[in-house]
Amino acid sequence: MIPEEWRLTQDRADFLFDLLSRGVLGLFIVLALFPIYWMVMISLRNPEEIGTSDPSYFVLSLDELRTVVFEGDLDLLASEVDFANYVDMWDQIPLLEFYVNSLIIAGVTTVLALAVAILGGYAFSRHSFPGKRYIGGALLATQMIPGVLILLPMFLLFIWIQTETPFKVVDTYHGIIFVYMTFTVPVAIWMLRGFFDSIPASMEEAARVDGCTRFQALYRVALPMAAPGIAATGMFVFLTAFNEVLFAGILAGGEVTPFSIGISRFQTQQTTYWGQMMAASSVATIPIIILFALFQRPIVEGLTEGGVKQ
Amino acid sequence: MAGSNFDIRQRISAVTDRVPAVRKHVPSLGIGDRLPFYRRLSGGQRFAYRLLLPALAAMTIVHFIPILWGLTISTMGVDLTYASHWYDAPFVGLDHFRYVLGIENFDDVLVSDTVVGERYRNALKNSVIFSVGTLVVTYVLGLTAALVLNQKFKGRFVARTLLLLPWVAPVVVSLYVWRMMFTQQGIINQTLLTIGLIDEPMFFLIGDNSMWALIFAHSWTQFPLVMIFLYAGLQSIPKQLYEAAAIDGAGRWGKFRYVTMPQLKPVSAVIVLLMLLWTMINYTAPFVLLGGAPPKQANVAILYIENYAFGNSQFGRGAAMSVVLFLIAMVMAMVYYRYLFDDETTGAGA
Incomplete structure (x- = not known):
């Protein structure tokens, strides 16, 4: 027989359940953070150590860790943490160029896509007009198109422009930016529509009564109020453009190679410079994570808005 | 004067076009119905069209025209010779489709091409497999994470932020980390x-x-997205439903089975469809993880x-292959929707 004090009462069951769900949460956090942690750890390691079979999960091996913690040997820690990768990576490949290209491409894409999508998103949120359903459906349908189906004609078009007209589009900033901008506009419109929906229209109506034109009501009244949502959408667009590899590889692989394509050059025929690759990755990732931490509330709301409402 | 009639109509519609319910009861003036399309619109509607114009123009150039164009070149023998003047390429009808779908073998092409069709299929x-597998893994991970996040505890906001990081970190970077691991x-x-x-x-x-x-x-890069969708869905479930279920004697499992899952159905429907389609056409993950020469077991x-x-400058046949992929994605979406909306039990799905 189970002793009285061991019996599973409601309180105890609740406690056990909470314990279990905290445990699962902990597991998920470890799962989510480990690759990011590992990226930073590998980047701080001495390049010669990376390939060795010492499975330590820290820059120090277990013995070294013991020395540092129990004997306070901070010099050992300092000697083991190695910033060589962060120094060498710039010379290994033209990394700075890749970063700058990515910043220009993704940055200009973001500004242009936002300019177009703010207008479109506002129209969708505030007005009803003939064909709204179809245009909205077309926006979403663009999300199912495989990239190569667009890329093949685009490639032929770019080649044709390049050879038959005096304009240069292959491997230029404006060529790839134009493609990215249009790619991101449908999602940006969808997100911004949700943000405008969450702002009451009464302020704009008041502004209209006071003599503003419709456009003034949009950019003087609605725009400032939607600023967090616009920032969130902007970050989404930026990340999409930053991560793109399919179009970048074909249409911008040479002089304007972005980081997403250029990073693969750490892998050569002979060897892979994992340490330097991870150092370059950390440099790209950490600012993005900080930006996300700042804007996460509107980003998360904007993402889920459309899905939950439908 | 005809003009004054038009002014009246415009003034009425300025009031009524915001409120569709009222609009129905405003009698037609008759004359407006004969005006050209653009003049029939209210000021607000014209404004909306003008706002949408840049977006529609850009999408026409980069989405709608290329799709029609892609369909066109999928019926033409566009290869390296015709790369800069595709319009001169010979018309081949549905040969590419017959070929990539393995309906017919052609003698006039390279011998190794028979292998191409097989590899493509x-x-x-x-x-x-990639699409369905990712869906299952992300859904299980995302739902579990959303459920544990949905309980009240200290530091929930921090936990949510941490769980979102895999999705925030640049995908290219994360996938290289996985490749290294x-x-x-x-x-x-x-x-x-x-x-x-x-x-x-x-x-x-x-x-293998x-x-x-x-x-x-x-899935590691995508599960936070599923999680945050389902989490938002969980947050919007009214508390009264759980209270009612408790009165009816439902335990934890009962509440999950009879309240949570049915209430999550609409949100799940959206995210499941998005995950299926997005994975189907995802290029970044296989490209970064497996590189230029992927193993045949994972060559999507x-x-x-x-x-x-x-690689072979076979643009026409490539277009035909993409069209087939696009159609498969469309059919998957349609079958899924048909199944979802015909199912009486979903109810909330619509």
């Missing part, structure tokens, strides 16, 4: 060796395991098409 199968000397092999689960390093990125590695790495269609079309 194998790649299509891989795409479906999956190597023979990588941390996953090292850990498994230390625990003693395996005796010698496994190959994750080549051979590569599809699993691909699904798992891609979009990767194969890109490699084949640009």
